[in-house]
Amino acid sequence: MPKYRCDNCGNKTRFDVVASERSKSFFHYSLGGELGIESREVLEFVVESVTCRWCGSNKSVVDDSAEVAASIEQ
Numbered sequence: 001m002p003k004y005r006c007d008n009c010g011n012k013t014r015f016d017v018v019a020s021e022r023s024k025s026f027f028h029y030s031l032g033g034e035l036g037i038e039s040r041e042v043l044e045f046v047v048e049s050v051t052c053r054w055c056g057s058n059k060s061v062v063d064d065s066a067e068v069a070a071s072i073e074q
């Protein structure tokens, strides 16, 4: 999953994320017809918009995961 940062207010923890997802799930029905969904696997996760919960900006939110990956390597 991506990591986000708001350049406008510095928020790194709270975002509204709108995304479309493609997933594969094991539908396991009981004999009574009750459905239990098991071993859900996300095949595709496409983020459509990210809005900062602090300042409401959706233009200042940047993906922070490249910087995080770089800091792990050091």
Ligand SMILES: [Zn+2]
Residues within 6 Å of the ligand: 006, 007, 008, 009, 010, 011, 052, 053, 054, 055, 056, 057, 060
């Ligand atoms: Zn913000």
